Amino acid sequence: MSRLDHSLIAGLPAFEGLARADLDAILSKAVALRVAKDDAIFDQGVEAGSFFILLDGRVRVVRTTPDGRQAIVRYIVPGELLGIAQALGRDTYPASAVAAVDCVVLAWPSRLWAKFAVDYPSFGKNTYRTVGARLEDVQTQMLDMATRQVEQRVAHALLRLVRQAGRSDGDGIAIDFPISRQDIAEMTGTTLHTVSRIMSAWEDKGLVKSGRQQVTIVESHKLLLLAEGRTERD
Amino acid sequence: MSRLDHSLIAGLPAFEGLARADLDAILSKAVALRVAKDDAIFDQGVEAGSFFILLDGRVRVVRTTPDGRQAIVRYIVPGELLGIAQALGRDTYPASAVAAVDCVVLAWPSRLWAKFAVDYPSFGKNTYRTVGARLEDVQTQMLDMATRQVEQRVAHALLRLVRQAGRSDGDGIAIDFPISRQDIAEMTGTTLHTVSRIMSAWEDKGLVKSGRQQVTIVESHKLLLLAEGRTERD
């Protein structure tokens, strides 16, 4: 088996403050995997055999209803943990994770999570902090969903994505992975049709540029206004 | 100051598996408070000075948007923790908590949370489990909000409340604390008008009985069908 260098994970918040020897010990238990675009890393409901850290790529976390409708819970960017069912006191995955682009992940057997949390307290502390942050995040999204209307929710979703995965390009800030109208609809609890209409309107106003699975925010300030406050009819 | 007996918290999941002496040590740091109906236990955004356990009553946890619209995140029943900002890695409360009826709570200084988690590992483990369960809960609600329509969401909400705070009475199972149409609207992301209409229709069909701030589920089975599957027009 090839060796994993501690530089892989040295900078990551989850392993903040650990000595090089500790990092090596942790890495010696890890397996590095390549996951092709659109392949699942794990599936909702199955027993949680491993937990992961995303090293490269983008992952979308999806929850599905019994009747097949689904919602995108969040996107994961490099450095973040995923599949940490253990930290939630569960033994099955509560959602599915799918590679939005080709990804590289490190995987550990779930059983090791508890051991790491004990042996390296800052690891435990940081993962719990992650869980806490995600709880807050989802609550915020809930609040949005409950109180704002679709156009504002879509605006919020795009701004969130740009913050997390924005890459500056000629015309503005682009979302740096392929994302379809359907995806945005599943983030905001609406339909791809409505998303398409909304974004076409924005395109006409010059707020965004978008194409096939691709979105660039041109006037993020105006979009922010739209997301928050007044509907600003013109 | 009056003495708090360990029997107060001996049975609670959060303190599961602790010796009597530990419970006494924990209690010696606690303050018991009475909170009148409609009074706040803590407010969203303010520095988290304390964390709490609800001993008696019902508490609603509410998040508010900058412009004053709000959503009820969850109801707390006796034995549950609340205000555990520390466990989320935060130092302000992410939501407000209001007594839905007269309540009794135990309060500890926030600073002690970390100490307890270290001194009594099962306490730490259990609170993290709580956070994990809540994260999953909120995600489920999100999925509902995104994929189901209002009538189904209201049905879900009522069933959830009945499961958590149902008291069997003559006609069926009653929700054992006062809850208004407005409250239900804020749980489901709709308006009190729509909730009223829906529940009037259900009352006509004999599914529920309801009055001023009071709801009883008569035919929980039919309500469950309605919540999940087919719209079953009749």
Add this chain to the structure above:
DNA sequence: CGGCAACTTTGCGTTCGCGCAAACAGATGT
């Protein structure tokens, strides 16, 4: 006991967003 305040019901008009369907565009592969 009377008056008030809070909660609920209901009607009506409107709008937002969905559902369906068809056409279009850009990528992919053989």
Add this chain to the structure above:
DNA sequence: ACATCTGTTTGCGCGAACGCAAAGTTGCCG
């Protein structure tokens, strides 16, 4: 290069749910 597939746009009609407004209830407090 052509056929195909996936993703996007757009028109049209409909229905769910909202917003507003007014009236009806119920419980509470003085």
